Amino acid sequence: MIPRAALAVLALSLAAASPVALAQFPFNLNRLIDTARDLTKATTETSDAQELEIGREYAAVLLGAAPLVADPALQRYVNALGRWVAQHSERPELAWQFGVLDSDNLNAFATPGGFVFVTRGLLAKLRSEAELAGVLAHEIGHVVKKHHLNAIRKGAGMQAGMNVVGDYLAQRGRNPEVTSRLVSGMKEVMLRGLDKDDEFEADRMGVVIAARSGYDPYGLPAVLQTLSAMNPQDSGLALLFATHPAPADRLDALDAAMGTRLDRFAPGARGSAEFLRVTRGK
Amino acid sequence: MKGRLLALLIGCTAGLAAAQEAGYAVRQTELKREPFADAAAAGSLPERAAVKIVSRQAGWLRVESAAGAGWVRMLSIRTGATEGAGGDSGIKQLFNVARSGSSGTVVATGVRGLDREQIANAQPNAAELSRLAQFAASPADAERFAKDAGAAAQAIDYLPASQGAQGAAGR
Numbered sequence: 001m002i003p004r005a006a007l008a009v010l011a012l013s014l015a016a017a018s019p020v021a022l023a024q025f026p027f028n029l030n031r032l033i034d035t036a037r038d039l040t041k042a043t044t045e046t047s048d049a050q051e052l053e054i055g056r057e058y059a060a061v062l063l064g065a066a067p068l069v070a071d072p073a074l075q076r077y078v079n080a081l082g083r084w085v086a087q088h089s090e091r092p093e094l095a096w097q098f099g100v101l102d103s104d105n106l107n108a109f110a111t112p113g114g115f116v117f118v119t120r121g122l123l124a125k126l127r128s129e130a131e132l133a134g135v136l137a138h139e140i141g142h143v144v145k146k147h148h149l150n151a152i153r154k155g156a157g158m159q160a161g162m163n164v165v166g167d168y169l170a171q172r173g174r175n176p177e178v179t180s181r182l183v184s185g186m187k188e189v190m191l192r193g194l195d196k197d198d199e200f201e202a203d204r205m206g207v208v209i210a211a212r213s214g215y216d217p218y219g220l221p222a223v224l225q226t227l228s229a230m231n232p233q234d235s236g237l238a239l240l241f242a243t244h245p246a247p248a249d250r251l252d253a254l255d256a257a258m259g260t261r262l263d264r265f266a267p268g269a270r271g272s273a274e275f276l277r278v279t280r281g282k
Numbered sequence: 283m284k285g286r287l288l289a290l291l292i293g294c295t296a297g298l299a300a301a302q303e304a305g306y307a308v309r310q311t312e313l314k315r316e317p318f319a320d321a322a323a324a325g326s327l328p329e330r331a332a333v334k335i336v337s338r339q340a341g342w343l344r345v346e347s348a349a350g351a352g353w354v355r356m357l358s359i360r361t362g363a364t365e366g367a368g369g370d371s372g373i374k375q376l377f378n379v380a381r382s383g384s385s386g387t388v389v390a391t392g393v394r395g396l397d398r399e400q401i402a403n404a405q406p407n408a409a410e411l412s413r414l415a416q417f418a419a420s421p422a423d424a425e426r427f428a429k430d431a432g433a434a435a436q437a438i439d440y441l442p443a444s445q446g447a448q449g450a451a452g453r
Contacts, residue, residue, distance in 0.1 A: 066395030214433030
Protein backbone atom coordinates (compact mmCIF):
# COMPACT_ATOMS: atom_id res chain seq x y z
CA MET A 1 0.00 0.00 0.00
CA ILE A 2 1.23 3.49 -0.81
CA PRO A 3 0.36 5.56 2.25
CA ARG A 4 -1.92 8.56 1.90
CA ALA A 5 1.00 10.91 2.67
CA ALA A 6 2.88 9.49 -0.31
CA LEU A 7 -0.09 10.21 -2.57
CA ALA A 8 -0.09 13.80 -1.41
CA VAL A 9 3.66 14.11 -2.00
CA LEU A 10 3.25 12.62 -5.45
CA ALA A 11 0.43 15.07 -6.27
CA LEU A 12 2.45 18.05 -5.00
CA SER A 13 5.63 17.07 -6.82
CA LEU A 14 3.74 16.60 -10.08
CA ALA A 15 2.15 20.01 -9.57
CA ALA A 16 5.47 21.64 -8.79
CA ALA A 17 7.13 20.06 -11.80
CA SER A 18 4.68 21.47 -14.30
CA PRO A 19 3.56 24.98 -13.41
CA VAL A 20 2.96 25.82 -17.08
CA ALA A 21 0.77 22.80 -17.61
CA LEU A 22 -1.12 23.77 -14.52
CA ALA A 23 -1.75 27.20 -15.86
CA GLN A 24 -3.08 25.85 -19.13
CA PHE A 25 -5.21 23.00 -17.75
CA PRO A 26 -7.38 23.05 -14.67
CA PHE A 27 -5.57 21.40 -11.80
CA ASN A 28 -7.34 18.14 -11.18
CA LEU A 29 -6.24 16.68 -7.87
CA ASN A 30 -8.77 13.85 -8.03
CA ARG A 31 -7.38 12.73 -11.33
CA LEU A 32 -3.84 12.74 -9.99
CA ILE A 33 -4.96 10.70 -7.01
CA ASP A 34 -6.71 8.26 -9.33
CA THR A 35 -3.50 7.81 -11.29
CA ALA A 36 -1.55 7.25 -8.09
CA ARG A 37 -4.19 4.77 -6.97
CA ASP A 38 -3.77 2.80 -10.18
CA LEU A 39 -0.05 2.66 -9.52
CA THR A 40 -0.79 1.39 -6.00
CA LYS A 41 -3.09 -1.23 -7.43
CA ALA A 42 -0.38 -2.40 -9.81
CA THR A 43 1.96 -3.08 -6.90
CA THR A 44 -0.55 -4.70 -4.55
CA GLU A 45 -2.71 -6.71 -6.93
CA THR A 46 -1.13 -9.74 -8.47
CA SER A 47 -2.31 -11.50 -11.62
CA ASP A 48 -2.80 -15.27 -11.62
CA ALA A 49 0.38 -15.64 -13.68
CA GLN A 50 2.38 -13.56 -11.21
CA GLU A 51 0.87 -15.46 -8.29
CA LEU A 52 1.98 -18.71 -9.93
CA GLU A 53 5.56 -17.35 -10.20
CA ILE A 54 5.55 -16.60 -6.47
CA GLY A 55 3.98 -19.99 -5.77
CA ARG A 56 6.67 -21.83 -7.75
CA GLU A 57 9.37 -20.21 -5.59
CA TYR A 58 7.40 -21.07 -2.44
CA ALA A 59 6.85 -24.69 -3.49
CA ALA A 60 10.53 -25.08 -4.44
CA VAL A 61 11.53 -24.02 -0.90
CA LEU A 62 9.16 -26.54 0.68
CA LEU A 63 10.53 -29.23 -1.65
CA GLY A 64 14.00 -28.15 -0.58
CA ALA A 65 13.05 -28.89 3.04
CA ALA A 66 11.46 -32.26 2.17
CA PRO A 67 11.35 -33.98 -1.24
CA LEU A 68 8.34 -35.78 -2.73
CA VAL A 69 7.66 -39.34 -1.64
CA ALA A 70 9.15 -41.48 -4.43
CA ASP A 71 5.83 -43.12 -5.28
CA PRO A 72 4.28 -41.96 -8.59
CA ALA A 73 0.99 -43.81 -7.94
CA LEU A 74 0.58 -41.99 -4.63
CA GLN A 75 1.40 -38.61 -6.19
CA ARG A 76 -1.04 -39.17 -9.08
CA TYR A 77 -3.74 -40.25 -6.65
CA VAL A 78 -3.41 -37.09 -4.53
CA ASN A 79 -3.44 -34.97 -7.69
CA ALA A 80 -6.62 -36.58 -9.03
CA LEU A 81 -8.48 -36.18 -5.72
CA GLY A 82 -7.05 -32.72 -5.11
CA ARG A 83 -7.92 -31.46 -8.58
CA TRP A 84 -11.48 -32.74 -8.21
CA VAL A 85 -11.84 -30.92 -4.90
CA ALA A 86 -10.22 -27.73 -6.26
CA GLN A 87 -12.69 -27.70 -9.17
CA HIS A 88 -15.34 -26.94 -6.51
CA SER A 89 -13.55 -23.85 -5.26
CA GLU A 90 -13.84 -20.33 -6.70
CA ARG A 91 -10.53 -20.77 -8.59
CA PRO A 92 -10.91 -23.92 -10.70
CA GLU A 93 -8.86 -22.36 -13.50
CA LEU A 94 -5.57 -22.39 -11.56
CA ALA A 95 -2.90 -24.94 -12.55
CA TRP A 96 -3.42 -26.90 -9.32
CA GLN A 97 -0.61 -29.25 -8.28
CA PHE A 98 -0.63 -31.53 -5.27
CA GLY A 99 2.21 -33.43 -3.64
CA VAL A 100 3.00 -35.77 -0.75
CA LEU A 101 6.17 -34.64 1.03
CA ASP A 102 8.52 -37.25 2.42
CA SER A 103 8.40 -36.24 6.07
CA ASP A 104 7.28 -38.00 9.26
CA ASN A 105 5.96 -34.69 10.55
CA LEU A 106 2.21 -34.13 10.45
CA ASN A 107 1.47 -31.07 8.35
CA ALA A 108 -0.09 -29.69 5.18
CA PHE A 109 0.87 -26.61 3.19
CA ALA A 110 -0.56 -24.37 0.51
CA THR A 111 1.29 -21.83 -1.58
CA PRO A 112 0.08 -18.95 -3.74
CA GLY A 113 -0.96 -20.08 -7.22
CA GLY A 114 -2.35 -23.48 -6.29
CA PHE A 115 0.38 -25.78 -4.94
CA VAL A 116 -0.86 -27.96 -2.08
CA PHE A 117 1.23 -30.40 -0.05
CA VAL A 118 0.49 -32.95 2.63
CA THR A 119 3.15 -34.90 4.53
CA ARG A 120 3.52 -38.67 4.54
CA GLY A 121 3.20 -38.47 8.35
CA LEU A 122 -0.23 -36.83 8.19
CA LEU A 123 -1.42 -39.14 5.41
CA ALA A 124 -0.60 -42.17 7.59
CA LYS A 125 -2.96 -40.85 10.29
CA LEU A 126 -5.97 -40.43 7.99
CA ARG A 127 -8.80 -42.96 8.14
CA SER A 128 -10.49 -42.25 4.83
CA GLU A 129 -10.48 -40.42 1.51
CA ALA A 130 -13.06 -38.01 2.99
CA GLU A 131 -10.51 -36.99 5.64
CA LEU A 132 -7.88 -36.37 2.97
CA ALA A 133 -10.43 -34.41 0.91
CA GLY A 134 -11.10 -32.29 4.01
CA VAL A 135 -7.39 -31.55 4.54
CA LEU A 136 -6.87 -30.64 0.87
CA ALA A 137 -10.05 -28.52 0.88
CA HIS A 138 -8.74 -26.53 3.88
CA GLU A 139 -5.52 -25.80 1.97
CA ILE A 140 -7.48 -24.94 -1.18
CA GLY A 141 -9.42 -22.44 0.95
CA HIS A 142 -6.13 -20.68 1.76
CA VAL A 143 -5.29 -20.45 -1.96
CA VAL A 144 -8.75 -19.12 -2.85
CA LYS A 145 -8.40 -16.36 -0.24
CA LYS A 146 -4.70 -15.72 -1.09
CA HIS A 147 -3.85 -15.95 2.60
CA HIS A 148 -0.18 -16.77 2.04
CA LEU A 149 0.38 -14.09 -0.59
CA ASN A 150 -1.09 -11.50 1.77
CA ALA A 151 0.94 -12.83 4.70
CA ILE A 152 4.21 -12.50 2.71
CA ARG A 153 3.25 -8.91 1.85
CA LYS A 154 2.47 -8.08 5.46
CA GLY A 155 5.73 -9.67 6.67
CA ALA A 156 8.82 -8.08 8.17
CA GLY A 157 10.18 -7.04 4.76
CA MET A 158 7.31 -4.62 4.34
CA GLN A 159 7.86 -3.06 7.74
CA ALA A 160 11.38 -2.18 6.62
CA GLY A 161 9.81 -0.33 3.71
CA MET A 162 10.29 -3.17 1.23
CA ASN A 163 7.86 -4.70 -1.18
CA VAL A 164 9.31 -8.21 -1.49
CA VAL A 165 6.55 -9.47 -3.79
CA GLY A 166 6.48 -6.43 -6.06
CA ASP A 167 10.27 -6.21 -6.25
CA TYR A 168 10.52 -9.89 -7.12
CA LEU A 169 7.93 -9.61 -9.89
CA ALA A 170 9.66 -6.51 -11.28
CA GLN A 171 12.97 -8.39 -11.47
CA ARG A 172 11.43 -11.61 -12.77
CA GLY A 173 13.74 -13.50 -10.42
CA ARG A 174 16.88 -12.33 -12.23
CA ASN A 175 18.24 -10.47 -9.22
CA PRO A 176 19.43 -13.05 -6.66
CA GLU A 177 19.28 -10.55 -3.82
CA VAL A 178 15.63 -9.73 -4.51
CA THR A 179 14.78 -13.43 -4.87
CA SER A 180 16.51 -14.20 -1.61
CA ARG A 181 14.45 -11.51 0.15
CA LEU A 182 11.27 -13.09 -1.19
CA VAL A 183 12.42 -16.55 -0.05
CA SER A 184 13.10 -15.16 3.44
CA GLY A 185 9.63 -13.66 3.52
CA MET A 186 8.14 -17.03 2.53
CA LYS A 187 10.13 -18.92 5.15
CA GLU A 188 8.94 -16.47 7.74
CA VAL A 189 5.33 -17.27 6.81
CA MET A 190 6.06 -21.03 6.88
CA LEU A 191 7.58 -20.77 10.36
CA ARG A 192 5.29 -18.14 11.86
CA GLY A 193 2.05 -19.34 10.28
CA LEU A 194 -0.95 -17.33 9.15
CA ASP A 195 -3.33 -15.26 11.24
CA LYS A 196 -5.60 -17.43 13.38
CA ASP A 197 -8.63 -16.01 11.60
CA ASP A 198 -7.23 -17.18 8.25
CA GLU A 199 -7.03 -20.72 9.66
CA PHE A 200 -10.56 -20.60 11.04
CA GLU A 201 -11.78 -19.27 7.69
CA ALA A 202 -9.98 -22.04 5.78
CA ASP A 203 -11.61 -24.59 8.10
CA ARG A 204 -15.09 -23.20 7.40
CA MET A 205 -14.35 -23.14 3.67
CA GLY A 206 -12.75 -26.59 3.80
CA VAL A 207 -15.81 -28.41 5.12
CA VAL A 208 -17.96 -26.75 2.44
CA ILE A 209 -15.53 -27.32 -0.47
CA ALA A 210 -15.21 -31.00 0.53
CA ALA A 211 -19.00 -31.33 0.70
CA ARG A 212 -19.40 -29.57 -2.67
CA SER A 213 -17.05 -32.20 -4.07
CA GLY A 214 -19.36 -34.91 -2.76
CA TYR A 215 -17.28 -35.84 0.30
CA ASP A 216 -18.34 -36.07 3.92
CA PRO A 217 -18.11 -32.57 5.45
CA TYR A 218 -17.05 -34.25 8.71
CA GLY A 219 -13.75 -35.46 7.20
CA LEU A 220 -11.83 -32.34 8.30
CA PRO A 221 -13.28 -32.27 11.85
CA ALA A 222 -12.37 -35.97 12.18
CA VAL A 223 -8.74 -35.14 11.31
CA LEU A 224 -8.76 -32.34 13.90
CA GLN A 225 -10.02 -34.87 16.47
CA THR A 226 -7.10 -37.15 15.57
CA LEU A 227 -4.63 -34.30 16.09
CA SER A 228 -6.35 -33.28 19.31
CA ALA A 229 -6.10 -36.84 20.67
CA MET A 230 -2.33 -36.99 20.08
CA ASN A 231 0.27 -36.08 22.64
CA PRO A 232 0.82 -32.34 22.07
CA GLN A 233 4.50 -32.88 22.93
CA ASP A 234 4.94 -35.23 19.94
CA SER A 235 7.79 -33.69 17.97
CA GLY A 236 6.01 -34.53 14.70
CA LEU A 237 3.34 -32.00 15.65
CA ALA A 238 5.67 -29.20 16.74
CA LEU A 239 5.52 -27.01 13.63
CA LEU A 240 1.83 -27.66 12.94
CA PHE A 241 0.88 -26.74 16.51
CA ALA A 242 3.17 -23.69 16.51
CA THR A 243 1.58 -22.32 13.34
CA HIS A 244 -2.12 -23.16 13.85
CA PRO A 245 -4.72 -22.56 16.54
CA ALA A 246 -5.14 -25.56 18.88
CA PRO A 247 -7.22 -28.35 17.25
CA ALA A 248 -9.77 -28.13 20.09
CA ASP A 249 -10.28 -24.42 19.35
CA ARG A 250 -10.69 -25.18 15.65
CA LEU A 251 -13.26 -27.86 16.52
CA ASP A 252 -15.13 -25.39 18.75
CA ALA A 253 -15.23 -22.89 15.86
CA LEU A 254 -16.39 -25.53 13.34
CA ASP A 255 -18.95 -26.79 15.86
CA ALA A 256 -20.42 -23.28 16.12
CA ALA A 257 -20.30 -22.58 12.37
CA MET A 258 -21.54 -25.96 11.10
CA GLY A 259 -24.30 -26.75 13.56
CA THR A 260 -26.36 -29.30 11.64
CA ARG A 261 -26.24 -27.31 8.38
CA LEU A 262 -24.12 -29.75 6.40
CA ASP A 263 -25.53 -32.97 7.86
CA ARG A 264 -27.57 -33.74 4.77
CA PHE A 265 -24.32 -34.01 2.76
CA ALA A 266 -22.95 -36.77 5.03
CA PRO A 267 -21.75 -39.48 4.58
CA GLY A 268 -21.05 -38.51 0.95
CA ALA A 269 -18.87 -40.47 -1.48
CA ARG A 270 -17.78 -44.01 -0.62
CA GLY A 271 -14.31 -43.03 -1.86
CA SER A 272 -12.03 -44.74 -4.33
CA ALA A 273 -10.39 -48.09 -3.67
CA GLU A 274 -7.12 -46.27 -4.30
CA PHE A 275 -7.04 -44.63 -0.86
CA LEU A 276 -6.03 -47.70 1.12
CA ARG A 277 -3.85 -49.03 -1.68
CA VAL A 278 -1.70 -45.92 -2.02
CA THR A 279 -1.65 -44.90 1.63
CA ARG A 280 -1.35 -48.31 3.28
CA GLY A 281 -0.15 -50.55 0.46
CA LYS A 282 -3.37 -52.61 0.73
CA MET B 283 16.35 -62.60 23.93
CA LYS B 284 16.66 -59.37 22.03
CA GLY B 285 14.27 -60.65 19.37
CA ARG B 286 11.75 -61.71 21.97
CA LEU B 287 11.88 -58.31 23.63
CA LEU B 288 11.29 -56.62 20.28
CA ALA B 289 8.38 -58.96 19.54
CA LEU B 290 6.89 -58.16 22.93
CA LEU B 291 7.42 -54.48 22.29
CA ILE B 292 5.74 -54.63 18.91
CA GLY B 293 2.84 -56.66 20.32
CA CYS B 294 2.32 -54.23 23.14
CA THR B 295 2.61 -51.12 20.98
CA ALA B 296 0.32 -52.57 18.31
CA GLY B 297 -2.25 -52.81 21.09
CA LEU B 298 -1.62 -49.18 21.91
CA ALA B 299 -2.04 -48.17 18.30
CA ALA B 300 -5.40 -49.92 18.11
CA ALA B 301 -6.53 -48.45 21.43
CA GLN B 302 -9.75 -46.50 21.31
CA GLU B 303 -9.51 -42.74 21.42
CA ALA B 304 -10.55 -41.08 24.63
CA GLY B 305 -12.73 -38.00 24.68
CA TYR B 306 -15.28 -36.02 26.62
CA ALA B 307 -18.63 -34.35 25.99
CA VAL B 308 -18.50 -30.56 25.55
CA ARG B 309 -22.18 -30.26 26.39
CA GLN B 310 -25.02 -32.33 27.76
CA THR B 311 -26.02 -34.45 24.80
CA GLU B 312 -28.27 -37.31 23.85
CA LEU B 313 -26.96 -40.80 23.09
CA LYS B 314 -28.71 -42.35 20.09
CA ARG B 315 -29.29 -45.99 19.22
CA GLU B 316 -28.25 -45.28 15.62
CA PRO B 317 -26.11 -42.60 13.95
CA PHE B 318 -29.05 -40.41 12.91
CA ALA B 319 -30.63 -37.29 14.38
CA ASP B 320 -34.08 -38.91 14.52
CA ALA B 321 -32.91 -42.26 15.94
CA ALA B 322 -34.29 -43.44 19.29
CA ALA B 323 -32.56 -42.18 22.43
CA ALA B 324 -30.20 -44.53 24.25
CA GLY B 325 -29.43 -42.31 27.22
CA SER B 326 -27.89 -38.97 27.95
CA LEU B 327 -24.27 -37.83 28.36
CA PRO B 328 -23.71 -35.13 30.95
CA GLU B 329 -21.37 -32.23 30.11
CA ARG B 330 -17.68 -33.21 30.63
CA ALA B 331 -18.60 -36.93 30.69
CA ALA B 332 -15.61 -39.08 29.68
CA VAL B 333 -16.15 -41.39 26.70
CA LYS B 334 -14.27 -44.03 24.75
CA ILE B 335 -14.69 -43.67 20.98
CA VAL B 336 -15.39 -47.13 19.57
CA SER B 337 -16.14 -46.31 15.93
CA ARG B 338 -17.05 -43.51 13.56
CA GLN B 339 -19.70 -43.00 10.91
CA ALA B 340 -19.85 -39.69 9.03
CA GLY B 341 -20.70 -37.00 11.61
CA TRP B 342 -21.35 -39.53 14.40
CA LEU B 343 -19.22 -41.35 16.96
CA ARG B 344 -20.08 -44.63 18.64
CA VAL B 345 -19.04 -44.16 22.27
CA GLU B 346 -18.98 -46.05 25.55
CA SER B 347 -19.32 -44.18 28.79
CA ALA B 348 -20.49 -44.48 32.39
CA ALA B 349 -23.84 -43.22 31.10
CA GLY B 350 -24.07 -46.12 28.63
CA ALA B 351 -23.18 -46.79 25.01
CA GLY B 352 -24.58 -45.21 21.89
CA TRP B 353 -24.07 -42.79 19.01
CA VAL B 354 -23.35 -39.15 19.62
CA ARG B 355 -22.73 -36.20 17.28
CA MET B 356 -19.01 -35.89 16.45
CA LEU B 357 -18.78 -32.21 17.34
CA SER B 358 -20.35 -32.74 20.78
CA ILE B 359 -17.16 -34.63 21.66
CA ARG B 360 -13.58 -33.37 21.99
CA THR B 361 -10.80 -35.91 21.91
CA GLY B 362 -7.83 -36.14 24.22
CA ALA B 363 -7.63 -35.67 27.94
CA THR B 364 -9.45 -32.74 29.52
CA GLU B 365 -6.18 -31.84 31.25
CA GLY B 366 -2.68 -31.81 29.71
CA ALA B 367 -1.86 -35.35 28.58
CA GLY B 368 1.92 -35.62 29.13
CA GLY B 369 3.75 -38.66 30.36
CA ASP B 370 3.28 -41.00 27.40
CA SER B 371 5.77 -39.49 24.99
CA GLY B 372 8.30 -42.12 26.07
CA ILE B 373 5.86 -44.85 25.07
CA LYS B 374 5.21 -43.10 21.77
CA GLN B 375 8.92 -42.85 21.06
CA LEU B 376 9.19 -46.56 21.80
CA PHE B 377 6.34 -47.13 19.39
CA ASN B 378 8.07 -45.18 16.64
CA VAL B 379 11.25 -47.20 17.10
CA ALA B 380 9.30 -50.46 17.03
CA ARG B 381 7.31 -49.43 13.97
CA SER B 382 10.28 -48.41 11.91
CA GLY B 383 12.03 -51.59 13.06
CA SER B 384 9.16 -53.85 12.05
CA SER B 385 8.56 -52.22 8.67
CA GLY B 386 12.24 -52.31 7.84
CA THR B 387 12.14 -48.60 7.13
CA VAL B 388 15.11 -46.74 8.48
CA VAL B 389 14.01 -43.53 10.13
CA ALA B 390 17.04 -41.47 11.06
CA THR B 391 16.45 -39.77 14.39
CA GLY B 392 16.11 -36.02 14.12
CA VAL B 393 15.87 -35.95 10.32
CA ARG B 394 12.16 -35.66 9.85
CA GLY B 395 12.22 -32.91 7.25
CA LEU B 396 10.00 -29.86 7.57
CA ASP B 397 11.10 -29.08 11.09
CA ARG B 398 11.73 -25.44 11.91
CA GLU B 399 15.45 -25.74 11.27
CA GLN B 400 15.08 -27.59 7.98
CA ILE B 401 12.73 -24.95 6.60
CA ALA B 402 15.04 -22.15 7.77
CA ASN B 403 17.96 -23.81 5.96
CA ALA B 404 16.07 -25.04 2.88
CA GLN B 405 17.44 -24.23 -0.57
CA PRO B 406 14.86 -24.10 -3.40
CA ASN B 407 14.74 -27.47 -5.15
CA ALA B 408 13.96 -26.81 -8.83
CA ALA B 409 14.43 -30.43 -9.90
CA GLU B 410 11.80 -31.63 -7.45
CA LEU B 411 9.46 -28.85 -8.61
CA SER B 412 9.71 -30.16 -12.19
CA ARG B 413 9.07 -33.68 -10.97
CA LEU B 414 5.95 -32.49 -9.16
CA ALA B 415 4.49 -31.13 -12.41
CA GLN B 416 4.63 -34.59 -14.01
CA PHE B 417 1.93 -35.85 -11.66
CA ALA B 418 -0.59 -33.03 -12.22
CA ALA B 419 -4.17 -34.07 -13.01
CA SER B 420 -6.36 -32.38 -15.62
CA PRO B 421 -10.01 -31.53 -14.93
CA ALA B 422 -10.89 -34.56 -17.09
CA ASP B 423 -8.66 -36.81 -14.94
CA ALA B 424 -10.43 -35.42 -11.88
CA GLU B 425 -13.88 -36.16 -13.35
CA ARG B 426 -12.89 -39.77 -14.04
CA PHE B 427 -11.51 -40.12 -10.52
CA ALA B 428 -14.70 -38.72 -8.96
CA LYS B 429 -16.86 -41.13 -10.94
CA ASP B 430 -14.85 -44.06 -9.57
CA ALA B 431 -15.07 -42.67 -6.05
CA GLY B 432 -18.82 -42.11 -6.28
CA ALA B 433 -18.33 -38.41 -5.58
CA ALA B 434 -21.22 -36.26 -6.83
CA ALA B 435 -20.92 -32.46 -6.92
CA GLN B 436 -23.24 -30.40 -4.71
CA ALA B 437 -24.08 -26.69 -4.66
CA ILE B 438 -23.44 -25.34 -1.16
CA ASP B 439 -22.84 -21.81 0.16
CA TYR B 440 -20.00 -21.06 2.56
CA LEU B 441 -20.78 -20.93 6.26
CA PRO B 442 -20.88 -17.58 8.05
CA ALA B 443 -18.17 -17.07 10.70
CA SER B 444 -20.36 -18.39 13.49
CA GLN B 445 -23.95 -19.15 14.30
CA GLY B 446 -22.95 -18.48 17.89
CA ALA B 447 -25.16 -20.03 20.55
CA GLN B 448 -27.69 -20.92 17.86
CA GLY B 449 -25.31 -23.51 16.44
CA ALA B 450 -24.85 -25.34 19.70
CA ALA B 451 -28.52 -25.15 20.66
CA GLY B 452 -31.12 -27.64 19.58
CA ARG B 453 -28.78 -30.61 19.85
